[in-house]
Amino acid sequence: MGLALRWQDVDLKEGMIHVRRTLVRVTNDSGSGKTTLRYHEPKSKQSRRIVPIPEALLPALKAHKARQNEEKLLLGQAYEDSGLVFCAEDGRPLDPSSFSKRFTELAANLGLNGVTLHSLRHTYATRLLEANEHPKAVAKLNTLFVKKKIPSAPGGK
Template identity: 35%
Template structure:
């Protein structure tokens, strides 16, 4: 939710790629489940998917707490803990299957009577929120790891009409300020 990362990118994220002191992480691999091979890690599909993402302070604090919990589990389970350096891992350090995340999310949604959404909807919410805040679509595109800004604009075009209204209003205000300055110069 706080990074706009894909599920496979989150499940493939390693602690060595997290720079919590500088509030950023690097996406360098993804996790996916293949029928014949099981869980595999591989490089992201596109050049744009390999990226650095700046983290909001809330996400940094959550990751620090999560790291401390994982460190406790490592001590508790000793040699039984399979240290893969994964940020998201089972209680014994093993990789998590993407299908398990879907199942867990459905469980939480049902338990807390939340509106049904998919894991991927969190990514869409992140992108839509950034665009509604007026963030540059090119920067949002890079954050999401899209191959080009056109993908972002096509995917989130439903947000653009509201942005167009704000743009027109802002432009109108800017022109009125310029006009009042010109009027001020005429009287001098």
């Protein structure tokens, strides 16, 4: 989902994202049943990867970073700067479950019933294949298809 993504993991010059961690809600060790957000290593080797940023997205990311820097200046010490790319206005991490639920609600309000963040991964992979991207390249970008046997690229790549 990208809610653990830090700016230090985004290379805007080279157009690459380094996936190094995830953000999950876990039960506290206190036995109280309360939960907290924690950063974890990705579950699998395939999840820890470098993903190219589509060129069309780079200007939007740069503008987002500029807006976020303005918010930091406005809030001053009240801004909790953990270097997150996607965070609350005060810099705190966004709850993955709440974020996902809100996305689904917004999609439904636009008449896109049943569209979830997870389903966008399928759509992304499908659109790449329709644009004649090689299946191996799509598999590297979208780990949903890694379990399937995919033919090698021409020339054995």
